[in-house]
Amino acid sequence: MHLVFLGPPACGKGTQSKILGDKFNYYHLSTGDLMRKEVNSGSILGERINQTLNKGILCPSEIVNELVKKDIENHKQMSILFDGYPRKIDQAIFLESALENSVGKLKNVFYFDVEPSELLQRILNRINCRACGSVYNLQTNPPKEEGVCDNCGSKELMRRGDDNEEILKNRIQSFYEETNPLKDFYLERGILTVVDARAPVEIVTKQILNAL
Numbered sequence: 001m002h003l004v005f006l007g008p009p010a011c012g013k014g015t016q017s018k019i020l021g022d023k024f025n026y027y028h029l030s031t032g033d034l035m036r037k038e039v040n041s042g043s044i045l046g047e048r049i050n051q052t053l054n055k056g057i058l059c060p061s062e063i064v065n066e067l068v069k070k071d072i073e074n075h076k077q078m079s080i081l082f083d084g085y086p087r088k089i090d091q092a093i094f095l096e097s098a099l100e101n102s103v104g105k106l107k108n109v110f111y112f113d114v115e116p117s118e119l120l121q122r123i124l125n126r127i128n129c130r131a132c133g134s135v136y137n138l139q140t141n142p143p144k145e146e147g148v149c150d151n152c153g154s155k156e157l158m159r160r161g162d163d164n165e166e167i168l169k170n171r172i173q174s175f176y177e178e179t180n181p182l183k184d185f186y187l188e189r190g191i192l193t194v195v196d197a198r199a200p201v202e203i204v205t206k207q208i209l210n211a212l
């Protein structure tokens with residue numbers, strides 16, 4: 001059974017994906033990671049993706065769908081946690097058919113509800129561990145020792161390259177224009193759970209566990 005985490009940038013879904021993924025052995029399918037990997041590979045597709053990311057606009061569905069489909073096929077035996085996908089109705093429809101043709105249906109879609117005004121502040125305070133991918137927030141969830149990753153001990157904690165203010169504003173706006181309609185889409189299917197994502201990390205995890 002598969003899950004989707006739906007929410008604007010910096011709503012905390014990446015952190016929860018990691019927690020849930022470790023706890024239940026979900027495969028964490030992050031389209032952000034898939035796209036970054038493709039960009040770093042230097043492929044022509046990667047170059048196209050890079051151009052859209054630099055503008056803060058959503059990557060065209062046919063590109064993301066292809067990346068996701070391949071990744072689903074590579075992890076056929078696992079339950080998958082989709083983080084950052086689908087972003088639009090046409091992607092949600094694509095995902096339904098991709099899953100029907102492989103492993104199983106979506107069990108739950110979690111919508112991470114946060115005030116839009118809070119998001120930019122959160123993102124600007126966010127740092128990632130380059131070694132293991134752990135995410136911290138200097139205000140709400142700092143590493144125990146300053147500048148050192150709790151998880152792996154690496155000292156390479158830094159802000160992500162795409163975290164500049166203009167791009168972020170565009171990404172947040174894209175979410176509310178293009179992704180928010182998915183709430184109704186999944187509500188109609190009876191699998192939507194709205195999570196209060198302003199709560200501390202542990203409380204958000206509890207809300208999710210209660211609904212599983």
Ligand SMILES: [Zn+2]
Pocket residue numbers: 129130131132133134149150151152153154
């Ligand atoms: Zn680390």
